[in-house]
Amino acid sequence: MGDLRYMTEVECMCILQSKPISVDEDIHSELIINPEHVVRDNLQTLLKRASIVSTELGKMFQKLEKSRWQRVHSTAVRANCHVRSLVNEYNTFARNSPAEIQKYEKSLLEKCMELTTITERCIHTEDEYFLKSMKEAVHEILTEVSESFSQMIDLALANEIQVLVRQIESSDNIYTIGTAISGLLTLTQDGVQLCSIIAKEGAVVALFKICRQDCFSCLYALALRTLASICCVEEGINQLEKVDGILCLADILTDESSTEAARAEAAAVVAQITSPHHTFTQHLSSFLENMEDIVTALIKLCQDASSGEVFLLASAALANITFFDSMACDILLQLNAVRILFEACRDRKRVDTPYSKDQVVTILANISVLEQASLEVLQEKGIDHLLLLLSEKPSSGSPAEVSACERVQQKAAVTLARLSRDTDVAHTAIQLNCIPRLIELCRSPAERNNSDSVLVACLAALRRLAAGCPDSIEDTDYQQLIKPRLVDSFLLCSNMEESFV
Known part of the structure; x- marks a missing residue:
């Protein structure tokens, strides 16, 4: 009876969500106020649904390991209902889903039904030999369901992300582009897997295209913040290198007409791509070519920073660069960085947290390797x-x-x-x-x-x-x-x- 309660609730939810509130096209079109908001909301819904299904599949693996067949079956029923809900819901908002996604959907639904049928047979028998053989079969099907589900979700996410990327590339309306970029930024907060998909779908190229056009200068800070989030994955940094993104970052940092916010976000991208935690950034040859300009601009940003946040981003970038290449320490000494950093430490407006002090003392520790640093x-x-x-x-x-x-x-x-x-x-x-x-x-x-x-x-x-x-x-x-x-x-x-x- 306990299991039944969950099964019926999910079943009701599945049926209700498969039906539109209204079939009136005019009413439906009025609800869609902004396409970018719809895409972003759709993606968030998809991610929440996917998380629920993944949790159920994980539970099923655990119950199967312990041969708790009653639980395995009830979880299979719940997972089946959630998958059907997800597929129906996605097909409602993705009117033109690619054939490849539809193929995965069909296969996934068939496997889920097969899983439910087999586990139901297992709860009606006590034959140990039969249950042992079924355990291997169910584990195999469950693995296939998990893989198919992951691939389908990745394709569905990629399809929706493409809408946002196309919006950035094709529109000339600042509000429309800004909303699409905000949608991407929100999605980057959902983990590295999503950042990889965003990078593969051309977001890095589209964002740097924005950062190279003066007419979109008011969007530079937002675009760069999104780029910093995407570049936490190797694919993002590879794409940045391909479109000569480092030169673009250097141009924004050294351009006196750039706003402080844009330069601070450019510093955040530099900090991300030079992070010592990455094992795949040593091939950034174009960075070395522009390093002197970037270091000069960053130490000036530290000197002129109007807030602790701006100083933190600029100093974090410098700290990472001193690990990235030892030549940066020589450049910093020539630019009177020691004086600038100690002056900043005495200014509570700029250095106001242990995080900022951590960046400052990191730079000083790396510079102190040089003999002339002592004086x-x-x-x-x-x-x-x-x-x-x-x-x-x-x-x-x-x-x-x-x-x-x-x-x-x-x-x-x-x-x-x-x-x-x-x-x-x-x-x-x-x-x-x-x-x-x-x-x-x-x-x-x-x-x-x-x-x-x-x-x-x-x-x-x-x-x-x-x-x-x-x-x-x-x-x-x-x-x-x-x-x-x-x-x-x-x-x-x-x-x-x-x-x-």
């Missing part, structure tokens, strides 16, 4: 600020902010360790009482939020300072934190209870 930091009284960064604490308990504070502390210690190769820096750091703070971070897990990466960085900084000025550290601290091997000092200070051999 720049000393001139800007940067050691004082590194000491402040070593004391960074979250204002809230959110995991993201706590993690950002840990990264700030770790990278501040790394920067200090690298700069302390210079004896002047080491003496300045000791005079400013950096050593007591580093020792506190090593000895107090709460101060570093139990972070092992902060501990290792602080131990390395202490050892570098002690190498130049051994008298600056008390004997107890020296014996425990400096004299042993790094791993032994680490084990002594960490709060791990495991036994290491």
Whole structure:
């Protein structure tokens, strides 16, 4: 009876949604106020329906594994109803669905019916041998249903996305294009799989076409924000490279007539495509050709940023670029980046969160590899600020902010360790009482939020300072934190209870 309740509810829903409220064409046409809104709503509906079906199929795999045939059958009935609802609903709003989708629909519906029929037979028998053989057959059919369903959904999504892309490419109305781009941006938030489909359907090409036309300059920021979301997948970056998108980004960043919002969103795209987390961006040869212009524009954007968000996007792009190619650090030093970044850190309007400080200290840590960086930091009284960064604490308990504070502390210690190769820096750091703070971070897990990466960085900084000025550290601290091997000092200070051999 419990199963029946779910089955009848779904069945009712299936029947009701298969029937239009009205057959009057005039009334129907009045409801469609804007085609782009309809496409976007259709896609959202399709995604919600697909999520429900996927959940049901996943449940069926679990129940089948445990040979709970009654549950398998009831779930099969529900899945069958949901699939039929989805197909009917899609065919209602997609009036001209491609023949390939219709082929998948037919196959999928047949497989779902077969699944329901077979599982019904299984609940009426207790023959173990028969059930065992049926278990393999049902698993095979269920796998086929899952694959067919995924392929059909991908095709249906691609078909609807094509409508939005064609709207961007063919229209000359700013409102219409803006609405279509907003629809794509909304869809990019639904995961990487959808971003891949959007990229494959030509969205990157269409968006850069908009960004190359002065008459659409008011849409640059929206188009670039959408591009940044799409370029989280390899296909998006490949498409960007094919249409020479990096040159377009450089043009927007260096064009003084571009709005700050457009330049900030262009910086966001640069940050995305140069992310160290990507394993497929090292082939961006055109980026190296335009790197000097891009870095110059980004450090200027950091200097002139009117808000913390703009500064964060520009500094994140610069931080990623310093990982992407070491030449960027030389360019930044020539552009007085150390001074600009420390000035920004003293400006609460620009650097107002641990996330911004994380980007700043990342850039400084990478620049500090260069010998001439030491003089720049000393001139800007940067050691004082590194000491402040070593004391960074979250204002809230959110995991993201706590993690950002840990990264700030770790990278501040790394920067200090690298700069302390210079004896002047080491003496300045000791005079400013950096050593007591580093020792506190090593000895107090709460101060570093139990972070092992902060501990290792602080131990390395202490050892570098002690190498130049051994008298600056008390004997107890020296014996425990400096004299042993790094791993032994680490084990002594960490709060791990495991036994290491």
